[in-house]
Amino acid sequence: MTAADAQTREKKTKTKKTKPPATQARAKPSVKVTHQPSPSEESRAERERRLYRECQGRPNAGACLGYTRKP
Template identity: 55%
Template sequence: MSHASLPRSLIALCAVLALCAHGAEPSKSGTARKPTSVKFHKAPSEESPAAREKRLQRECKGRANAGMCLGYTH
């Protein structure tokens, strides 16, 4: 690395740090944002817990008791 590129990289690093610090400052507008609640809508293709239980018992017969089949092997 040459001596001329060292100050340029140092200036670039300082600029990035200054931008990051500026973005981390809290809002001073006086109004606090309320957290929004997230609502999850079930997809029509989503399986019920009972259907999942039956599927895992059926698919995991004779398999190793690990991973997805943990607790569902016979």
């Protein structure tokens, strides 16, 4: 193999263009997801009342943090 052959092979490998996969070429549109509460889910007020009730007399830590005494 001569130096000229090596140079032509190098040029051929550099000029080859590879096509990106089809999944990368197209940009997918963003999807907006909205939260739909389940019918059994408790409201914020119900949760606060339950936590005040359940956390009476317990240490002010963990799930009871801020719910040991009513403001």
